[in-house]
Amino acid sequence: DAKTTQPPSMDCAEGRAANLPCNHSTISGNEYVYWYRQIHSQGPQYIIHGLKNNETNEMASLIITEDRKSSTLILPHATLRDTAVYYCIVISGTASKLTFGTGTRLQVTL
Amino acid sequence: GAGVSQSPRYKVAKRGQDVALRCDPISGHVSLFWYQQALGQGPEFLTYFQNEAQLDKSGLPSDRFFAERPEGSVSTLKIQRTQQEDSAVYLCASRPYRSLTDNEQFFGPGTRLTVL
Numbered sequence: 001d002a003k004t005t006q007p008p009s010m011d012c013a014e015g016r017a018a019n020l021p022c023n024h025s026t027i028s029g030n031e032y033v034y035w036y037r038q039i040h041s042q043g044p045q046y047i048i049h050g051l052k053n054n055e056t057n058e059m060a061s062l063i064i065t066e067d068r069k070s071s072t073l074i075l076p077h078a079t080l081r082d083t084a085v086y087y088c089i090v091i092s093g094t095a096s097k098l099t100f101g102t103g104t105r106l107q108v109t110l
Numbered sequence: 111g112a113g114v115s116q117s118p119r120y121k122v123a124k125r126g127q128d129v130a131l132r133c134d135p136i137s138g139h140v141s142l143f144w145y146q147q148a149l150g151q152g153p154e155f156l157t158y159f160q161n162e163a164q165l166d167k168s169g170l171p172s173d174r175f176f177a178e179r180p181e182g183s184v185s186t187l188k189i190q191r192t193q194q195e196d197s198a199v200y201l202c203a204s205r206p207y208r209s210l211t212d213n214e215q216f217f218g219p220g221t222r223l224t225v226l
Contacts, residue, residue, distance in 0.1 A: 042220075043219050044153065085152075100152030
């Protein structure tokens with residue numbers, strides 16, 4: 001699976017959009033981009049995933065660049081409950097195990 | 111509905127003791143995963159079951175670690191002769207079916223193991 005690079009930490013004001021970047025320059029054609037988050041003392045939680053098209057669900061939007069070498073997770077209106085570590089994971093369709101890395105610690109502040 | 115549950119939530123063991131960690135996946139979920147998370151790190155894969163078959167155990171750090179899922183539902187992770195480096199949170203996840211386009215895994219709250 002391709003390696004991902006994320007900033008170690010980010011801050012965001014409550015009510016504003018949080019834009020979390022992820023670089024995955026070695027991604028191959030059959031690999032998907034997944035985002036999970038982990039709130040303190042809880043297990044990871046699935047957020048969203050995509051292959052090459054932008055995706056949106058009730059939690060977030062995922063923007064994947066045309067060359068697929070990077071992506072951005074967007075939380076449109078961050079709340080204090082969105083404070084967590086966010087993991088960007090690249091995984092092929094045939095694989096099963098998730099490789100988490102160290103993620104981005106997002107701190108949402110008042 | 112009920113999510114993935116794990117027990118115990120906290121376990122303290124003396125070095126050399128054996129421990130058993132239990133995972134109850136979401137009912138009907140075919141796949142079950144175990145991950146280990148050291149303090150300040152992301153989770154790391156240990157092993158994967160599809161029904162009762164253990165398809166991948168490449169992440170188990172040593173032969174002291176053993177996992178089973180005999181009836182394709184509940185799973186137990188056993189660690190023999192625990193060492194201090196085994197101290198971590200052990201996470202269990204389940205997935206409803208095998209799909210090439212959907213790898214959403216549902217995680218339990220974890221068991222925090224402390225080896226003294």
